[in-house]
Each structure stands twice: as C-alpha cells, then as structure tokens.
Amino acid sequence: MEKDIWIFVEHRDEEVEEATLEVLSEARRLANKAKLKVSSLILGHPAEPFAEILSQHGADNLYYVEHELLKQYTTDGYTVAIADILRSRQPKCFLLAATALGKDLAPRLATRLNVGLVSDCRVLEINKEGNLEMTRPTLGGRIYTKMKSPLQKLQLATITPGVLGVRKSKIGHQAKTEKLEVEIQPEKLRTHVRGISKVERGQLDISEAEFVVAFGRGLGDQARLPEMEAIADAMGACIAGSRVAVDEGWLSFERQIGQTGKTITPKLILCCGISGAQQFIMGMRESRFIIAINTDRQAPIFKVADLSVLGDLKEIVPELTKQLQELSGNR
Secondary structure (H helix, E strand, C coil), X not given: CCCEEEEXXXXXXXXXXXXXXXXXXXXHHXXXXXXXXXXXXXECCCCHHHHXXXXXXXXXXXXXXXXXXXXXXXXXXXXXXXXXXXXXXXXXXXXXXXXXXXXXXXXXXXXXXXXXXXXXXXXXXXXXXXXXXXXXXXXXHXXXXXXXXXXXXXXXXXXXXXXXXXXXXXXXXXXXXXXCCCCCCHHHCXXXXXXXXXXXXXXXXXXXXXXXXXXXXXXXXXXXXXXXXXXXXXXCCEEEECHHHHHCCCCCHHHEECCCCECCCCCEEEEECCCCCHHHHCCCCCCCEEEEEECCCCCCHHHHCCEEEECCHHHHHHHHHHHHHHHHHCC
C-alpha cells in the first residue's frame, strides 16, 4: 500500500478548479501531520499545464492518464479508470471536491470498490491512532457528525467547496510526474459526449454559482424583480431566494436556498430583505462572504453576515447597481 493521500483533479480549459485546490491544500495539511505524501490524479489530459500550480499547493506526485475516452467527463469512463488505478496503487484515502462532478463520481467509485464514502465533509483530521476523522453536517445542518475510518483500507471523502479555503502556495516545489495506463472498453460505456454547450448564467444551478443575489419577503412586490435582475447582472451573479420568495411565486423552487431547498457555498452572497430564519441560514452559512441588507436591526441574518447594511433595499439596491455598472464601464 502506498503511503499517499490521493486527490482527484477537476480542470476546465487547462485550469485547475479552485475547489480542487481547496482539497489539495487540506490533503497537504493532513499529509504533513501524518508524514504522508500527496498524489494528484488527472484524467484525459497531460499533466504539464497543471504541474506548477498543483506542485505549489502541495502535490508530491502527479499521475495522469491520456485516453481518447477520458477527454470529456463521463460517469462510466471515469469510474472505470479511477477504480482500476486505486485498486493498483492502494492509497490510504481518495479525496474529491463535493462539486456536481464529485457528487456524481464519488458514490459510484465507492460502490465499485466496496469502500466507505463520507460526503460533504467540513472538517478532516488524522487522530493519534492514525484514523481519518471526517465531520459533516446532518439533520439539515442542525448537528455535525464525526465519523472515523482506519486508514488500513481505502476511504473516500468529498469536501464541501468554499469551506476550508486555499492555503498559501509554496513556490519552487516540484512534484514528480508519472503517466499511467488504463484499459477502457468502449462498448461498455453507456454515455458518450457529442458536444458541450455553455449554460447561461440565469440557468446555472445556484449550488454551482460563485456569486449569488438572494431576496425574500422584504422585496415586497414582484414588480421589483427587475431591480434584483439588474444588480445580479452587474455582479455577474445568479438569482436565488428564501422559501417566502418561492411561495409567493417570485422564483421557481430550484432557486430556493435553505433546509427545504439547496445548500450553497458561493464566494459571495448578497441577501436582500431576508430576515434570516434558521432554515434559510442552514443553506448558506458556509458562504465565504455574506452581505445582508435589512431594515430590522435585530434581523438574525446580521448575526452571520460579514457586512451588515441597515436600510431599505428599495433605496440601496438601485444605488449599488448604479455604482457597480459605473465601475464595470470604467474597466
């Protein structure tokens, strides 16, 4: 068994996704504590475009697989390839970001390999006994559950993006690179990519968005929706809302944040006219930066906000939109 912590590298347009760098940073921290090495796995692409940034953020080894059937992500192809590699190399654990791709891939790998999986982890530790401790929210985020796994057998885990952050890079460190070979039978792949189309911002799943504008009862009237759309456009953000916004018919259900909606971890969320009921906060409290606008000084949303604005969104939002548009025009 290799004394390695492995991570899966998500990349797009020859750039490593930030969620992967978060996973890599955490793997490096764990490896330093347990005197292990960190290996990164890249599929469908040579390692060269990613070597520098992965090395700087803690990878000791870069393994890559070039294969025609792995150039684009398919569940079947990636599951077969990664499962074969993990059986052969037998690392202590395999970490992925809990992105849409990671959430699709991880459970299939766990099933194929007959190993454990803990999803949406917020905290990882290796204790004195050498066991991997994985902490994740349960019961809608009301409590956190810690699970332990001995590292004598492969353990899988996904890490929620936007929670742990990317640690400072180490300039000058150079990881070793190795090309791996896998055998994939095309006739056994049920999915084949015929083309790729870019999703418009307005159709993007809010759980994947980096910037979000959310509104609730304080909007007051559907006639003010254009104001929300305008500031979202100025920010390059997706629109979302509380349950009240959905119940009023201002938004569709897939745009709802909270216990009965979706959990999001954007880089920034602007909450307009949302009081901050616990059910809503459960779905967005791990956002990296929270701005809240509300007329109620006692609104619960201010307790989790990084920047609180006491005032009427009907006055603040148009002025903020205007200033953002002016800044954009001056670039």
